[in-house]
Amino acid sequence: MESSLSFRTPNSILIRTETGVRMASTALPLSPYPSRRMSPRTLRNLLTGLAFISPWILGFLAFTIYPISSAIYYSFTNYDIVTAPRFIGLENFRVIFTEDARFPTSVYNTFYYATLAIPLSLLVSLLVAMLLNLKVRGMAFFRTVFYLPSIVPDIASALLWSWILNTQFGLLNQTLKSLGLTPVSWLTNPAMTKPSLVLISLWTFGGSMVIFLAALQDIPQHLYEAAEIDGASALQKTLNITIPMITPTIFFNLVMGIIGATQYFTTAFVMLGAGPLDSARFYMFHLYVNAFRYFKMGYASALSLLLFIFVLTLTLILWRTSGRWVYYERGS
Amino acid sequence: MNAGVKKMTGETLPMTLQAINIQAKRAQRKRKTLRLLQRLLTYAVLILLSLIFATPFLWLLSTSLKPPEQIFKLPPEWIPDPFTWSNYTKAVTAIPFFLYLKNTMYIAIFNVIASVISCSLVAYGFSMIRWPGRDVIFMVVVATLMIPYAVILIPTFIIFSKLGWVNTPNPLTIPALTGNAFFIFLLRQFYMSIPEDLSDAARIDGASELQIYWHIILRLSRPALAVVALFTFMWNWNDFLGPLVYLSKKETLTLAIGLYGFQSRAGTQWGPLMAAATIMVSPIVALFFVTQKTFIQGITLTGIKG
Numbered sequence: 001m002e003s004s005l006s007f008r009t010p011n012s013i014l015i016r017t018e019t020g021v022r023m024a025s026t027a028l029p030l031s032p033y034p035s036r037r038m039s040p041r042t043l044r045n046l047l048t049g050l051a052f053i054s055p056w057i058l059g060f061l062a063f064t065i066y067p068i069s070s071a072i073y074y075s076f077t078n079y080d081i082v083t084a085p086r087f088i089g090l091e092n093f094r095v096i097f098t099e100d101a102r103f104p105t106s107v108y109n110t111f112y113y114a115t116l117a118i119p120l121s122l123l124v125s126l127l128v129a130m131l132l133n134l135k136v137r138g139m140a141f142f143r144t145v146f147y148l149p150s151i152v153p154d155i156a157s158a159l160l161w162s163w164i165l166n167t168q169f170g171l172l173n174q175t176l177k178s179l180g181l182t183p184v185s186w187l188t189n190p191a192m193t194k195p196s197l198v199l200i201s202l203w204t205f206g207g208s209m210v211i212f213l214a215a216l217q218d219i220p221q222h223l224y225e226a227a228e229i230d231g232a233s234a235l236q237k238t239l240n241i242t243i244p245m246i247t248p249t250i251f252f253n254l255v256m257g258i259i260g261a262t263q264y265f266t267t268a269f270v271m272l273g274a275g276p277l278d279s280a281r282f283y284m285f286h287l288y289v290n291a292f293r294y295f296k297m298g299y300a301s302a303l304s305l306l307l308f309i310f311v312l313t314l315t316l317i318l319w320r321t322s323g324r325w326v327y328y329e330r331g332s
Numbered sequence: 333m334n335a336g337v338k339k340m341t342g343e344t345l346p347m348t349l350q351a352i353n354i355q356a357k358r359a360q361r362k363r364k365t366l367r368l369l370q371r372l373l374t375y376a377v378l379i380l381l382s383l384i385f386a387t388p389f390l391w392l393l394s395t396s397l398k399p400p401e402q403i404f405k406l407p408p409e410w411i412p413d414p415f416t417w418s419n420y421t422k423a424v425t426a427i428p429f430f431l432y433l434k435n436t437m438y439i440a441i442f443n444v445i446a447s448v449i450s451c452s453l454v455a456y457g458f459s460m461i462r463w464p465g466r467d468v469i470f471m472v473v474v475a476t477l478m479i480p481y482a483v484i485l486i487p488t489f490i491i492f493s494k495l496g497w498v499n500t501p502n503p504l505t506i507p508a509l510t511g512n513a514f515f516i517f518l519l520r521q522f523y524m525s526i527p528e529d530l531s532d533a534a535r536i537d538g539a540s541e542l543q544i545y546w547h548i549i550l551r552l553s554r555p556a557l558a559v560v561a562l563f564t565f566m567w568n569w570n571d572f573l574g575p576l577v578y579l580s581k582k583e584t585l586t587l588a589i590g591l592y593g594f595q596s597r598a599g600t601q602w603g604p605l606m607a608a609a610t611i612m613v614s615p616i617v618a619l620f621f622v623t624q625k626t627f628i629q630g631i632t633l634t635g636i637k638g
Contacts, residue, residue: 038464045463048541052457055450056473059510064476067487074487081493128381134374144624145382148389151616153570155588156609159595160392163602171391174408203388207631214632263480266572270592284482291486292577304482311480 068308075302080295092302103303105278106286112194113282114261117201122253125205129212130242143213147206158270161200162187187272190279197268197280208253215249216242247326255315262311283307392613396420396606403603419607423594426604429611431583432590439504439575439586440568446508447515447564448557454511455519456545460531470520476513481573489577499581504574508564515560518630522556523549559630562623566616587612 038046050057075092077085096103128146132139149157164171165186173183186196223241232240265284272280274289287307291300390410395403396419397412423429458470492503526549534544550557575586585593591608598605620627 042464045461046465049457049461049463049466052461052541052545053454053469055509056454056511056516059507060472060476062491063484063488063507063510064479066491067484068479070487070490071483074490081490131374131378134370136371136374136378140624142378142382143628144620145385147628148617148620149385151566151570151620153588153612153616154572155570155591156612157388159591159605159609160388162595163395163606164388164391166602169404169406169408169602171387171408174406178407203385210628210631259478259480263482270572270595287482288573288577291489297486297490301486304480304486308480308483312478315478 071301071305074298075305077298078296079298079301081297082295085298088298092299093306095299096302096306102278102281102286106281106283109194109279109281110262110264110283113197113264114258116195116198117264118254118257118261120198121202121205121208122250122257124202125208125253126212126246126250128205129209129216130238132209132213133216143210146209150204150206152204154266155270157200157203158267161196161203161267162271165196188276190275190277193272193275193279197264197271200267208257211253212246212249215246219245244327248328251318251322251326255318258314258318259311262307392606392610395602396610398603400603416603419603420611422601422604423608423611426598427590427594427608428582429587429590432585432587435501435584436569436586436588439501440565442501442505443508443568444561444564446505447512448560450509450511451515451519451560452550452553452557453545454516455523456541456549458516459520459523460526460544460549461541473513473516477517485573485577492578498578499584501579501584503578504568504571512564515564518559519553519556522553526552555626555629558623558626562619562626563630566619569616 074085076087076089078088078091079085132142136142152160165173167173167183167185167188170186172186176183184192186192219242223245224237227237227241263284264282265288268275268280268282269285269288274281274285283303287300287303290296290303394410394412397415397417398409399412399414399416399418402409402413458466458473488503488507489498492498495502497503497506530548530552531544534548539547570588571586572588572592575589576592579585579589591612594608595605
């Protein structure tokens with residue numbers, strides 16, 4: 001019970017949940033009846049509990065279990081919705097890996113975007129959160145300014161940034177010109193499209209920043225006081241107290257960043273479509289086009305399954321190796 | 333010996349004290365200026381950064397209020413001259429704005445009501461009642477958070493199209509009746525912090541679980557329910573991919589998709605486009621300012637980023 005009360009920062013979702021759940025289950029009263037038989041009271045509780053969660057059970061079956069299992073089935077078929085799915089074995093996967101020239105492009109673009117956007121936004125949001133944590137006056141004001149971009153609808157920010165990054169009249173190029181720098185073809189030069197999109201994604205770092213800020217404020221003050229008595233410098237305090245104490249939050253933001261970046265879609269779709277020379281063809285775009293423009297549902301299901309397997313594997317690897325660098329406070 | 337000590341302390345102590353005092357004062361002054369410098373630097377960085385981050389908003393607003401000729405003026409001007417509303421009237425009349433608004437509001441409000449009810453019921457079942465297997469199933473709820481939307485999207489589209497629900501709001505509303513894992517998680521955590529004595533006392537008085545849920549738990553969890561309502565509204569207002577996949581008939585479109593269509597038709601009419609974007613952004617920003625506390629609470633409680 002106690003550990004579940006301490007859920008204050010989001011790192012708890014992934015990690016402290018386990019302890020929370022474990023704690024909760026050990027707190028369950030042991031049934032006086034040996035295994036199979038249940039007391040009438042337990043049975044009644046079971047039925048009431050199931051009744052309360054029944055909306056979720058229905059949703060889980062209809063919108064999670066059924067879709068995933070049918071996605072697995074469809075991925076082995078040729079299916080255009082109108083005619084019945086036709087089983088073709090591993091054909092979809094063979095085409096993906098050997099014939100579809102746009103598949104490697106979409107993987108490369110997504111990988112490029114993710115490896116740039118995830119670390120950069122982690123770094124920026126952490127640094128700004130640390131600045132805000134210096135007990136500056138007007139913290140709420142700055143927090144608002146940095147957070148607001150992350151609640152702007154994707155469609156609106158896509159339109160806005162198309163205008164700002166416009167080669168001829170855009171604000172950014174005009175500013176560059178007035179500083180004596182050469183303007184850049186942000187959205188028309190294939191080499192620049194992805195960096196431009198990363199730039200836009202950095203504008204919305206506010207969400208992770210607020211999460212980091214909450215984690216920073218959760219660090220017990222006495223740790224810093226003890227370090228100060230020992231004569232630790234600001235840098236030492238950051239490296240040896242702050243960073244280790246927020247590793248669970250870094251881990252959380254990293255996993256969320258990966259899940260988000262692998263499914264990156266709306267902004268690029270609205271601003272660029274596939275982009276010049278397919279430079280903005282991201283994985284999700286490739287999947288969307290195959291499913292909803294060409295109605296190749298079987299093929300798109302195979303693509304979605306590969307994405308699922310990839311994200312799952314990566315998360316598991318991160319999870320397994322997290323013990324080496326993520327520090328969890330014991331107890332509360 | 334005694335006298336020697338006396339003599340020594342008598343002569344040296346005031347001097348050392350003074351020296352220490354001066355040194356301490358100097359160090360203090362140094363520390364003070366250092367702290368002041370650090371503070372100034374922090375503010376400078378923060379102000380510069382917030383200017384950079386506010387610039388796109390200001391530019392959006394400025395463009396939306398400019399007459400067409402001024403929009404393409406080089407170098408760019410910040411203050412609209414004269415202030416023009418025509419971009420807004422153009423944006424609202426170029427698309428069936430109020431129809432799209434109505435469609436969007438229907439979906440968003442349906443989702444808010446449905447999510448608040450379904451998530452709180454489910455969370456109650458996962459926290460206030462003890463039943464065998466509860467915590468194992470709850471782990472499944474948490475695990476579903478990891479499933480990419482892309483995997484679910486195609487098969488659910490196939491189900492809904494077989495039901496004849498494409499081009500109706502149903503695919504975007506009905507699933508909310510079954511709850512959302514994020515909010516179930518959030519509410520369960522909240523309910524776990526409510527003292528059990530309360531519900532136990534009610535049970536002894538003969539209250540049913542539904543009565544406890546309705547009269548005690550719902551009332552006590554208003555702040556958490558506000559978080560659920562707020563984020564559900566925002567997500568549905570902002571949602572793009574869902575409506576893009578399910579809605580294509582003009583009568584059914586939401587604002588986000590309507591705006592997307594407007595963009596592909598309007599091309600370089602940046603004034604009306606920025607006006608439309610401003611209209612899309614302003615309710616969310618207004619909502620944020622009214623409910624700031626709830627917002628920040630929601631993010632820090634669950635890691636929802638908005």
